[in-house]
Amino acid sequence: MNAPAPRSRKRPQMIAAALVVGTAAMLGLSFASAPLYRAFCAATGFGGTPRTNLAGAPSPGERVLTVRFDANVARDLPWRFEPEVAKISLRTGETKTVYYKVANLSDRETSGQAAYNVTPGQAGAFFVKVACFCFEEKRLGPHEAEEWPVVFYLDPALEREEGMRGVREITLSYTFFAIKDSTAAKTSETAIAKPKG
Amino acid sequence: MASSTMAGAHDHPRGLRRFLFSTNHKDIGTLYIILGSIGGVIGFLLSLGMRLELAYPGVQIFPGLAEALQGADPSMALDAGKNLYNVFITVHGVLMIFFMAMPILIGGFGNWFVPIMIGAPDMAFPRLNNISFWLLFASLVLAVISMFVEGAPGMKGFGGGWTFYPPLSSNTGSPGPAMDFVILALHLAGASSILGAINFITTIFNMRAPGMTLHKMPLFVWSMLVTAFLLLLVLPVLAGCVTMLLTDRNFGTMFYDPAGGGDPLLFQHLLWFFGHPEVYIVILPGFGIISQIVSTFSKKPVFGYLGMAYAMVSIGVLGSIVWAHHMYTVGMSLNAQRYFTLATMVIAVPTGIKIFSWIATMWGGSISFRAPMVWAIGFIFVFTMGGITGVVLANASADKQFHEGYYVVAHFHYTLSLGAVFALYAGFYYWFPKMTGYMYSETLAKANFWLLFIGVNVVFFPQHFLGLGGMPRRYIDYPDAYALWNLVSSSGMIFVTLSLIVWFYAIIEAFMKKRLAGANPWGVGATTLEWTLSSPPPFHQFQVLPRITGASR
Numbered sequence: 130m131n132a133p134a135p136r137s138r139k140r141p142q143m144i145a146a147a148l149v150v151g152t153a154a155m156l157g158l159s160f161a162s163a164p165l166y167r168a169f170c171a172a173t174g175f176g177g178t179p180r181t182n183l184a185g186a187p188s189p190g191e192r193v194l195t196v197r198f199d200a201n202v203a204r205d206l207p208w209r210f211e212p213e214v215a216k217i218s219l220r221t222g223e224t225k226t227v228y229y230k231v232a233n234l235s236d237r238e239t240s241g242q243a244a245y246n247v248t249p250g251q252a253g254a255f256f257v258k259v260a261c262f263c264f265e266e267k268r269l270g271p272h273e274a275e276e277w278p279v280v281f282y283l284d285p286a287l288e289r290e291e292g293m294r295g296v297r298e299i300t301l302s303y304t305f306f307a308i309k310d311s312t313a314a315k316t317s318e319t320a321i322a323k324p325k326g
Numbered sequence: 327m328a329s330s331t332m333a334g335a336h337d338h339p340r341g342l343r344r345f346l347f348s349t350n351h352k353d354i355g356t357l358y359i360i361l362g363s364i365g366g367v368i369g370f371l372l373s374l375g376m377r378l379e380l381a382y383p384g385v386q387i388f389p390g391l392a393e394a395l396q397g398a399d400p401s402m403a404l405d406a407g408k409n410l411y412n413v414f415i416t417v418h419g420v421l422m423i424f425f426m427a428m429p430i431l432i433g434g435f436g437n438w439f440v441p442i443m444i445g446a447p448d449m450a451f452p453r454l455n456n457i458s459f460w461l462l463f464a465s466l467v468l469a470v471i472s473m474f475v476e477g478a479p480g481m482k483g484f485g486g487g488w489t490f491y492p493p494l495s496s497n498t499g500s501p502g503p504a505m506d507f508v509i510l511a512l513h514l515a516g517a518s519s520i521l522g523a524i525n526f527i528t529t530i531f532n533m534r535a536p537g538m539t540l541h542k543m544p545l546f547v548w549s550m551l552v553t554a555f556l557l558l559l560v561l562p563v564l565a566g567c568v569t570m571l572l573t574d575r576n577f578g579t580m581f582y583d584p585a586g587g588g589d590p591l592l593f594q595h596l597l598w599f600f601g602h603p604e605v606y607i608v609i610l611p612g613f614g615i616i617s618q619i620v621s622t623f624s625k626k627p628v629f630g631y632l633g634m635a636y637a638m639v640s641i642g643v644l645g646s647i648v649w650a651h652h653m654y655t656v657g658m659s660l661n662a663q664r665y666f667t668l669a670t671m672v673i674a675v676p677t678g679i680k681i682f683s684w685i686a687t688m689w690g691g692s693i694s695f696r697a698p699m700v701w702a703i704g705f706i707f708v709f710t711m712g713g714i715t716g717v718v719l720a721n722a723s724a725d726k727q728f729h730e731g732y733y734v735v736a737h738f739h740y741t742l743s744l745g746a747v748f749a750l751y752a753g754f755y756y757w758f759p760k761m762t763g764y765m766y767s768e769t770l771a772k773a774n775f776w777l778l779f780i781g782v783n784v785v786f787f788p789q790h791f792l793g794l795g796g797m798p799r800r801y802i803d804y805p806d807a808y809a810l811w812n813l814v815s816s817s818g819m820i821f822v823t824l825s826l827i828v829w830f831y832a833i834i835e836a837f838m839k840k841r842l843a844g845a846n847p848w849g850v851g852a853t854t855l856e857w858t859l860s861s862p863p864p865f866h867q868f869q870v871l872p873r874i875t876g877a878s879r
Binding site: 141166 | 520524559560566570586587596659661
């Protein structure tokens, strides 16, 4: 009878090629996920990421919150690092500068980079940093001591956020990590550091 | 040889060549089933070791095992034994997922029956099929080698659990090469599955017999189609995830190291973006098998065929967007927890559609309780149990209590160790006559069922109580308060061990007695195309393509 030509079917190689492209795209996405997520957090303050580079001075708000300061140094960085005050009271919309005291305890030049975060996580969207030492790599000569400022304010928009209603205290936390350029640099560094004790 | 070159790709090689260089979907399927059985037996022996150890409080057998298996120094035997226990739980998980369930369900039954059920002569890319299998074999070798090289300092093997979280799996926790072996094993297993998935999708889209529309395909083929798409979607993410771990370990990158701006949580997100769909990759082919069997032995078409097919599609889609319910304790925002709780519980809807449709298929059917049907009903029972505890665990508030505890262990073993394995046995006893041409002893098959059914329930049901009582998983020892139910749980392994012996005996007996099965041993209910062929099917089937007209499902 009428044997219709099988419905116009794509050649198997075409289907396979499309599937390979899809696979490669998922592989690429897995590597892109970290930068994408970081960009998302920086843009929205998701997950306790303080916001930066917001244009315009804030209008003064009404609520007063406590801001605590936390400072940590990773084991492999010979620094002392502490805030000038443990906590402050701050009205929303008020810009504040707080200094951190930092000192290199070793006999050589060392450099570090601070990672930072605020808790509780939902406060990140309303914690705005105008300037911060944590935006760049920091270098300290042997036994050098410095004071580094962080300039920030609390966005008054938090007063309208339901999730912030019960939050009376926000903690800003820093951890300084030693800069590691590569494993080769790291191993040579530890190799040098060890004999000195 | 001269004559066989004339025959080209359609010759029929014998002996070693037949299997080593095989491009035949049935032979490759057989190889997969054999490999999966070996992986499963090793994985079972590892779990036997764990249950023997946990039968009583205290550390009894693993120090000796470490001395015997890994040549540990007697003075270090206690620590080496604790490490070996962790290695056992890790390798048990990896083997059971990647080298037992996936090879048998996807590589084995999928290769065997997807082409036949859609009326195709073979898979779309037969050589690719061969590569897939041997990649998996190489992967298994790497995974086993990892147990015998250094992992944690001074210890052999990687013991950080099958989820490989850094820093346990980074240079901090496991500087030795064991973890590198595991990573490369995962790479090969992933590549094998991706190639296999491409092959399945192309075969199903391109090689259906005339008249076999997508909406007439048997549900097992539907399940393999959804599974293959899930594999393509998530295995590249696993590959990326462990590649980043590999470069972190060996090439100084900082993907998961906060000291360099990385984040160990990234690993958990990527791993579970793969890991959660993975459990559906394992269970969906089981759903397909159960649908075929329930329909065959109820002598009715499956109730709600389209609903069943699209329930699997929606399980696949939903299963891909709920991964963070494995990570409720990492400090997610409340809104994220709300979303993942809700989305996870929604999966119960398509799963419920499947369960109720199986029951509705049986309802009013002329049921014959042959061995595959008994296994299938056992599957529905245990999988429903696992599904219910899954809904409990979907709640973030409850899960934070049960996280990393035995309630979770009981839950996922009810869905996988019982669910997937019962589906696997059901499929094995359903298709064994077709694959070998011989009928097994019905009595032995049912003895196998009852021993395993009693065994696994005795093993895993008490683990719910242990979990509710607060017993954490992944420890070699526990306080005396947990002694009673641990002893009950361990005693269940007696039945499980016996059931495996009966299974082996059933296979040997079938091959010795050589009771011919005939083309269709299951009668009028068996309507799919594999039952129109002889048992075993010819080396190349469907030289003339079958033409599908009616609504044969």
